[in-house]
Amino acid sequence: MIVTGLSLETLSILVGSVVALRALQLFLDFRRLLANIHHLPGHRTILSSSTVLGRLLPPTPLLILGHDHFWLLKHGPFAERGLDIISAVACWPKAMGSMLIADVNVIKDIVWSRGERFPKPLGQYTVLTFFGENIIASEGNEWKRYRKVVAPGFSEKNKRLVWDATTQIMLDLFDTMWAGQEEVVVNHSVDLTFPDDVIPLGHQLTFKDALRTVTQDLTLTILVPRWAMGLTKSFRRARLAFDELHRYLTEMIHERQESKDEEDNNDLLSSLVSANDNENLSKGEVRLSDSELIGKLQFQTLAEHDYITTAHALSFAFALLALHPDKQEEMYQHIKHVLSDGRIPTYDDMPSLTYSSAVFNEALRMFPPVCAVPKSSAEDTTFTLTDVNGTLKTVVVPKGLDLILDVPGLHYNPKYWEDPFAFKPERFLGDWNRDAFLAFSGGYRGCAGRKFAETEGAAVLTILISQYIISIKDEPQFAGETYEQRKARVLDARSMLTLAPTRLPLVFRRRT
Template sequence: MMELPPGIIYLVSCLPQVLSPPALVYGLDRICDFTFGVSLPEWSRIPAYILSFPVLFTCTVLATNYHDRRQAALRGAVLPPMFPSTWPGGLDVLAALAQNFKTGYMGDIMDNQCETLGHTIFTTEPEYTKAILATKFKSFAKGPMFWDQVHSLLGTGVFNSDGDVWKFHRSMTRPFFSKDRVSHFDIFEKHATDAINQLKTRLRDGYPVDFQDMVSRFTLDSATEFLFGKDVCSLSAGLIYPPSSPLSKDVAFENHPANQFAHAFSNAQIATAYRGRFGSAWRLVEFWTDRVKAHMDVCYKFINPILKEALDKKQMLKETETIDEKAEAKDREVKEGETLLDHLVNYTEDPIVIRDEILNIMIAGRDTTAATLTFVICMLSQHPDVLRRLREEILNKVGSSRRPTYDDMRDMKYMRAVINETLRLYPPVPFNVRTSTEPTVWPGVNGGRSIYIPPNTRALYSVFLMHRRPDLWGPDAHEFDPDRFLDERLHKYLTPNPFIFLPFNAGPRICLGQQFAYSETSFFLVRLLQQFSSVSLATDVQTAPPTEWAKSSGRKALEKVVIKGHLTIYAQDGVWVRMDEANPTEVV
């Protein structure tokens, strides 16, 4: 059955809203004619129909504002400030956001409005974020608009579900992120060794390496082996060459199945993020074709055979199970060596539900850790003193060749501080949103009035902007300084107010893979810095920010790469580096 184009679906859904104003005018005209024998003159009917749209829209807005102000007053609160707009429906704001998404510095527009109107309009206030994520968790959900925008990508997975569906997905995946499972490093060791060996070879050949691409392959292979029991072998395709090299145009490389999957997966996320700039009207931008679905179809061709194999295996086992074994299947603990996919088929045999959950976890397992590793290396390239100190800790703790254990990495305080400082300035999920499900009130802050949030209100929040606020982190908030997580600043700023640092979210939806991410990031950094002693940006290849950024204030003036975000943060065109191998006999 052929699907209707997205734009047609949107226009059909808008028909009630489009038809109701002229229908109201027509109905009132007929009532007046029937009751009083008075109707609109013929010449005035078309203007009346046309004027009915702005009149009804204005009346609706005024009535809604009056009702919301009354509800706020009854609760001793005020409404949050509105994002200033001069065009109907805030079209100028949408246009500005879309343009900023393409060419601007991430978060600029929202940050400017927060500076002018306070930290409520686009939430960067810890108390409000705490309310959304924790204290008033039941009053907020992902919401229908978010679901509509990302459904082509995430389906009904854990990141795109609410209520009982979310609880179901959460309960399915929780057992796979216990301490025992995230401290088994065989998968990390296998793929880290492969990635670092390729890195050495490419650097020895005289080429810089796109570190972001390399660690994305490392985390993709690690995540898919963790999830499926078999990896997609993206590292087997080889690392990319710089654009100036003729080898970068290798057709075989581009057509490698793992590269096609990875490119489609990334493009689907970019297309999904772009929808967020157009609200519920995104289908007008993708009028004839769902761009996300086109990319996801490529991903499904890769994943569906793996799902089918797992479900067929489950069916064969079911035929030999006893009644008692079937009853216990969903309640049993995870077996040693069992993959998440094996575990999921014990909960449901719906391939769509399983596929959606796998893809949700894959985004979390691949993109967030890859982003953290990318920006750690980006920061180390600009702070050789931090790199030297981090290597000293690694070599003192595990030496130049020993594989680190879970306890080793737990004891590396400076390593954790470097990772945390990177997560502070470059949180993997920089922007997020919830929708209120009922009327709720946020507490007043700094002597201000409490804030009334009407039902069905989208509450956008940004840990990216919150993590960079000087009033929360100190006057050096825009500087990269891992010691802030070790010295007196930790007790001055973070300890009294832990909600100023939320790289893994908080509350009931806090990231289940937090320790997995710390372990994978730490493990790779140990293995990398055991073998390399320096790193620098390859400025002859690296896409640099516009020169005018250097004249700006804050972190923007310090950036050496162009940061972007879809569902997660990344560097535009990669992070190209050159690295020096350590002396094999180096001992600290």
């Protein structure tokens, strides 16, 4: 017993010593990192938000910033410290630091920098390679190859096709599913059903439902082993959606491979399939198997598909117009002025439908799809900017430090956007600071599908507002809430693969 007691005591001393030494090492590394960034003011936490645990835990002062802190805090942390570059330093599981940036000139310097000064920190994109290598999780020559492959799919001709297809879908919606109804009520805007939302033979979900579920449950699908995906109803739903999306994309690839119609071979999918043909491969490149091609296409679909980017932005635009009926009426009058004969708008009308585009841009400014754009510093450098008092400041950036372009911080920065929390579409009608708008990222790595999203957004808003009035659905449980409470409730958002409304109940009433 004495020997055992001594052994346990010795063991506890050893364990305690190891823990103490590890804590001391973490503390010293933490202090060293702060010294390397010259103690730039900012966030100090125990846990890093870049870890798996950090992505799951809610924001907790001193413990962790949380996955959604960019969206939740917006420009607040910069305003508190009087400078549009701040730091975020955590000490566990190791000393980790980054600089958060909401200064337009510094961001311009980063996104338009030639060479490899500010590459993507590809380690942070490991989760996005779950489906295979892709354009977002790539750099250098590999990214250039992906860009070359996808660029033809975003042609001017295809933008016109996007407008025409969107117009037809909206008109079909009005003439079929909404026919004979003076009011259409939806409990959540992203669940809005369209005429083409049918389940084809051999499938259990529509393409849209499969895509949406995979998007929402992406982290779940990656973290939970395949054998465990049948244990709960939500797990089974996620597994089904993943399998259905895989099946849809397999069918789409085979259809494109067999298609002889040139009219069907000008889109993004066809570009990817064509680039994988033996005769189009560069020297040394290996042809992808169907499985590998599906992996690339699966992530590309998640990253670039209109549902993820445009549908969420449109949901927020609907909510903002419903909450601001004066702006909605102003938009309606503008549409009537442009389309004075009451005709259906065409793609050629888009340059004149400036208010529709302004509403879409303002929704994207207030609710950016992606809240953080990570970069890294490949060399020791400095940034120069002015603080809140107009004093010139130099920020030292050591080699290897992560840089985060804080999109909500930029979009809610009063230096570039007057009254940034107010819904003001008119701010996009005149001259506006395009470098302070990062909804589609920026610079050389800007979103290739930006014009498609803008085209679809303008078409949907124009056609919908020309024929319907949007309002917030009245619900008994919220009868006593104030306007500000209602606004906070319906505009509540959370970050999935992109920023999405939590629940947005709407009413669409036909204009008389």
